[in-house]
Amino acid sequence: MQTIIAGRFDEQAESERAVRELARAGFSSNHISTFYVNPPGQHDTFPVGGDRDESQGAHESTTGLAAGTTAGGAIGAAIGAATIPVTGPLGPITGAFVGAHIGNMAGSLGAMKDSDETNEPRPRLAGMMVAVGVNDDQQAARAEELLRDLGAADVEQAQGTIENGDWIDFNPVSIPHRPDHGGMHRA
Numbered sequence: 001m002q003t004i005i006a007g008r009f010d011e012q013a014e015s016e017r018a019v020r021e022l023a024r025a026g027f028s029s030n031h032i033s034t035f036y037v038n039p040p041g042q043h044d045t046f047p048v049g050g051d052r053d054e055s056q057g058a059h060e061s062t063t064g065l066a067a068g069t070t071a072g073g074a075i076g077a078a079i080g081a082a083t084i085p086v087t088g089p090l091g092p093i094t095g096a097f098v099g100a101h102i103g104n105m106a107g108s109l110g111a112m113k114d115s116d117e118t119n120e121p122r123p124r125l126a127g128m129m130v131a132v133g134v135n136d137d138q139q140a141a142r143a144e145e146l147l148r149d150l151g152a153a154d155v156e157q158a159q160g161t162i163e164n165g166d167w168i169d170f171n172p173v174s175i176p177h178r179p180d181h182g183g184m185h186r187a
Helices: 012-024 058-082 084-116 137-149
Strands: 002-009 032-037 127-134 153-160
Touching: 002 012, 002 137, 012 032, 012 127, 012 137, 127 137, 127 153, 137 153
Parallel strands: none
Antiparallel strands: 002 127, 002 153, 032 127
16 A cells, blocks of 8 residues: 545546646656546445445434424414414414424425534545555655646545556545645645
């Protein structure tokens, strides 16, 4: 295994230029890999498709749904009770059903919002990946700087093996290690 520095490019021409510049900078072409990364959820890791056996955030959604349904139902029933003179005896029941439905939707949106605001690392975005295997911290710093200068987005560091231009143990669903800008080789 070796340290691998990789960056994502939006266009194939940019990634091809990065490969040429890495080779020009002295990195071995056998240790440079370029390939396309599919969007999250489209890596077909499982036989039926997809990347995971369950949706991210599925466990948290139940709590948000229950809270939203309960609060919405209570509010709807209270409004329905206040409108009995106009709506009759079905007002509280109808209000509870409508309120529960609206609360359920609001609760699910709240659960999604909460999961988006975590500090968890985000998965890789789709694009052309250029990766280079390096031997030491000095090469890692040079590779990182060169990829950033060439416009790479989401520069990351990993451990793996690049042989004959192929990152043989790349895992598209692994969470990339993206330390703050600059100096990732010290991680």
